[in-house]
Amino acid sequence: MTRSETLFEQAKQTIPGGVNSPVRAFNGVGGSPLFIEKADGAYIYDADGKKYIDYVGSWGPMILGHNHPKIREAVLAAVENGLSFGAPTELEVKMAEKVISMVPSIEQVRMVSSGTEATMSAIRLARGFTNRDKILKFEGCYHGHADCLLVKAGSGALTLGQPSSPGIPEDFAKHTLTATYNDLDSVRALFEQHPDAISCIILEPVAGNMNCIPPVEGFLQGLRAICDEFGALLIIDEVMTGFRVSMSGAQGFYGVTPDLTTLGKVIGGGMPVGAFGGRKDVMQFIAPTGPVYQAGTLSGNPIAMTAGLAQMEALCEPGLYDSLADKTKRIAEGFKAAADKHGIPLAITYVGGMFGFFFTDETAPMTSFSQVTKCNMEHFRHFYHAMLDEGIYLAPSAYEAGFLSMAHGEEEIAITLAAVDRVFAAMK
Numbered sequence: 001m002t003r004s005e006t007l008f009e010q011a012k013q014t015i016p017g018g019v020n021s022p023v024r025a026f027n028g029v030g031g032s033p034l035f036i037e038k039a040d041g042a043y044i045y046d047a048d049g050k051k052y053i054d055y056v057g058s059w060g061p062m063i064l065g066h067n068h069p070k071i072r073e074a075v076l077a078a079v080e081n082g083l084s085f086g087a088p089t090e091l092e093v094k095m096a097e098k099v100i101s102m103v104p105s106i107e108q109v110r111m112v113s114s115g116t117e118a119t120m121s122a123i124r125l126a127r128g129f130t131n132r133d134k135i136l137k138f139e140g141c142y143h144g145h146a147d148c149l150l151v152k153a154g155s156g157a158l159t160l161g162q163p164s165s166p167g168i169p170e171d172f173a174k175h176t177l178t179a180t181y182n183d184l185d186s187v188r189a190l191f192e193q194h195p196d197a198i199s200c201i202i203l204e205p206v207a208g209n210m211n212c213i214p215p216v217e218g219f220l221q222g223l224r225a226i227c228d229e230f231g232a233l234l235i236i237d238e239v240m241t242g243f244r245v246s247m248s249g250a251q252g253f254y255g256v257t258p259d260l261t262t263l264g265k266v267i268g269g270g271m272p273v274g275a276f277g278g279r280k281d282v283m284q285f286i287a288p289t290g291p292v293y294q295a296g297t298l299s300g301n302p303i304a305m306t307a308g309l310a311q312m313e314a315l316c317e318p319g320l321y322d323s324l325a326d327k328t329k330r331i332a333e334g335f336k337a338a339a340d341k342h343g344i345p346l347a348i349t350y351v352g353g354m355f356g357f358f359f360t361d362e363t364a365p366m367t368s369f370s371q372v373t374k375c376n377m378e379h380f381r382h383f384y385h386a387m388l389d390e391g392i393y394l395a396p397s398a399y400e401a402g403f404l405s406m407a408h409g410e411e412e413i414a415i416t417l418a419a420v421d422r423v424f425a426a427m428k
């Protein structure tokens with residue numbers, strides 16, 4: 001047994017499933033997860049001392065690569081001053097100013113400790129501000145595990161939501177309406193059925209939790225128009241895309257202005273951070289200025305703010321996003337070229353620093369959750385483990401996007417594409 005396998009068996013005795021977040025258990029690909037000991041630049045190292053080129057990047061935040069010296073040094077210096085105060089700090093003011101300077105739609109922002117808290121709080125705020133109960137989300141988008149967001153579409157197109165986990169009362173789920181991603185007609189139909197009841201639309205502007213599905217042209221703008229027509233708020237969940245797709249998030253990249261934005265792990269540089277922000281008149285509705293309650297003992301934690309600020313400052317380096325997008329394009333196009341060479345049916349997507357690959361015969365662009373569910377999971381599992389053997393660590397699920405970092409250089413790209421070529425050659 002490897003040390004990772006031994007640790008996994010040990011972990012299962014005391015932690016449900018041996019993991020503190022389900023996808024880590026490798027349920028999507030089978031086998032035993034790697035236990036990670038350390039990470040540096042583009043590489044992670046497992047408990048057996050094996051080194052991998054990492055395309056997970058802690059699920060998104062490691063845009064500069066792991067253990068970046070600027071972030072590490074800033075954090076080590078901040079630790080000298082104490083770990084948590086539960087009182088305001090100048091660091092939080094700097095962080096708010098930084099976020100606001102990068103994302104024009106954000107006029108005020110509140111820090112929280114995870115993406116789940118960010119989306120949960122933004123939805124409570126939208127409901128309080130509009131005095132409406134229902135929300136609209138999209139099938140295949142993930143926004144964390146708050147009750148109202150763990151809801152799937154009901155059986156008919158226009159039925160009310162069903163809980164997607166035990167523990168969520170149907171009385172809660174019925175307030176969540178689920179539309180089809182990239183399909184404005186499905187959104188309009190729900191608004192026409194509930195014209196005065198929907199408080200907000202929440203979506204991933206590039207879906208990264210059903211593999212990587214970009215928005216079709218006009219989709220985001222169409223949602224903006226529908227929200228304006230029916231008096232609902234548009235919440236763009238940039239937990240994954242914020243500061244990864246562009247310096248002003250996916251909203252800047254696609255030119256759409258939401259009322260509220262949720263942010264997450266990226267602004268913590270690897271520390272537990274989230275945030276929600278947007279129009280000042282809406283944000284003023286939050287306590288203590290407004291009636292909607294929201295709070296957090298560790299919100300705006302000084303170490304997390306320090307790590308996040310160091311990362312955000314480094315991200316403002318000119319040319320960084322062009323370079324990140326170029327590397328990502330080369331990886332995705334490289335996967336496709338190798339697949340074509342060996343006759344493996346494969347589709348790819350990429351935007352900014354995120355990419356997807358799909359084992360499918362589909363020749364049309366990948367735009368929908370239903371296309372993703374029809375992909376060949378056996379091929380994915382086989383490819384996944386063969387790549388792991390080659391020393392390439394991809395997200396252990398066919399429903400997750402891949403992430404590059406600035407630490408992925410020519411060498412790492414070449415090693416990865418050579419591995420892809422060998423694995424596809426053996427698969428045909």
Ligand code: PMP
Nearest residue numbers: 114115116142143144237239240
């Ligand atoms: N929103 C999106 C778009 C996400 O991808 C995630 C998690 N990957 C979340 C919200 C929830 O964030 P967290 O896991 O930090 O609670």
